[in-house]
Each structure stands twice: as C-alpha cells, then as structure tokens.
Amino acid sequence: MYSSLFQKTRWLALAVLVGMGLWSGAIHANSAVEARNKKQVSEAFDRWAAGGTTFFSDLLTQDVVWTIKGSSPSAGVYRGVDAFVEQAVRPFVSRLSSPVRPVRKQVWADGDHVVIQWEGVGTARDGQAYNNSYAWVFHMRDGKVFEATAFLDLAPYDDVLRRIPEPARE
Known part of the structure; x- marks a missing residue:
C-alpha cells in the first residue's frame, strides 16, 4: 500500500514539475511577445513623433478592424486599412496645416x-491648435495590428x- 501511495505521489510530483516547466516556458514566450510588440509600437510612435508618415502602413494589417468608440458621427467601425484611411484619417488630416x-x-x-495612451497636437488650416488625448488598444499578430480600438475626445476631432471645409480633391 505504501509503495503504491509513494508511486502515485512521485507521479503527481513529476506531473506538477513538468506542468510548472511548461507554464514557465509559456510565461517566457508570452514575455518575449509582449516585449517585441511593445518595442514595435513604441518605435513606430517615435518615428511618427519625429515626422514620419508611415505609422499606419508600418503597423496595420490590410484587413485591420479599427473601431473608434463614442457616440458622435465620427465613431464607427472601419474594416480594412484602406477604408480606415479613406473614411477616418484622410478627411481629418486634409483639414490640418500641420499633422x-x-x-x-x-x-x-x-x-x-x-495599449498606448498618448497626447497629440497639430494645427488646423484655420490656425487653431488641435490637442487631444488618445488611448488605443491594439490586438497584434505577427508584429502587426489586426484589431484596434481607439478612445479619444471626439468633440475637438469633430470640431475640426x-x-x-474639406479641400477639393484633385
């Protein structure tokens, strides 16, 4: 009886140790993914802050689903990077004199x-400052954002x- 109990205890202990090793490996892998994603997003923001213009193409998948939360007309869900840029980004930036x-x-x-909490500043074409606070939640796969949720004060965005007026398209 005691040897059977000892055998079961040994197997249980072995299973716990193996499980802990697997869990530890999963934590390490998860930490590596977190570090890579955080670095990638931070560096893309740094390039944007320094004058870069490829932020969205650097980070977004072609089939990204970008959701702007809120109750104003600017809130909504945009499916695909082209739809997001054409329907949400371009109409706004076309009204700015500095991005x-x-x-x-x-x-x-x-x-x-x-998750990125950030402060953004720009200037509208009428010379008025644009300032806003943002929180973006990115869901990433293979170093690219495939799902984004954006929170911002839509009042100043909608005011611009x-x-x-939107400039005439050429």
Whole structure:
C-alpha cells in the first residue's frame, strides 16, 4: 500500500514539475511577445513623433478592424486599412496645416495586446491648435495590428471636421 501511495505521489510530483516547466516556458514566450510588440509600437510612435508618415502602413494589417468608440458621427467601425484611411484619417488630416504628432506616450503590453495612451497636437488650416488625448488598444499578430480600438475626445476631432471645409480633391 505504501509503495503504491509513494508511486502515485512521485507521479503527481513529476506531473506538477513538468506542468510548472511548461507554464514557465509559456510565461517566457508570452514575455518575449509582449516585449517585441511593445518595442514595435513604441518605435513606430517615435518615428511618427519625429515626422514620419508611415505609422499606419508600418503597423496595420490590410484587413485591420479599427473601431473608434463614442457616440458622435465620427465613431464607427472601419474594416480594412484602406477604408480606415479613406473614411477616418484622410478627411481629418486634409483639414490640418500641420499633422497631429504624438508629444507624450505611455505603452503597456500584455501578451498580444498593446495599449498606448498618448497626447497629440497639430494645427488646423484655420490656425487653431488641435490637442487631444488618445488611448488605443491594439490586438497584434505577427508584429502587426489586426484589431484596434481607439478612445479619444471626439468633440475637438469633430470640431475640426465641422469647422474646416474639406479641400477639393484633385
């Protein structure tokens, strides 16, 4: 009886140790993904802040689903990078004389999710300053964002869209 109990205890102990090793490996792999994703997003923001113009093409998959949360007409779900850029980004930036640039950011990563809280500043074509606070939640796969949720104060964003006429397309 005691040897049978000892055998079961040994197997249980072995199973726990193996399980801990697998769990530890999963934690290490998860940490590596977090670090890579956080670095990738941070570096893309740094390039944007320094004057870069490829932020969205650097980070977004072609089939990204970008959701702008809120209750204004600017809120909505955009399916695909082209739809997002054409329907949400281009109408806004066309009304600016200097593009929105991140001036402060904080980045957190948890597995394949990255959260960026950032402050952006720009200038509308009428000379008025545009300032806003953003929080973006990215779901990443293979170093690219395939799902994004954006939180921002839509009042100043919508004010620029309402106040400044869209320039004629060439």
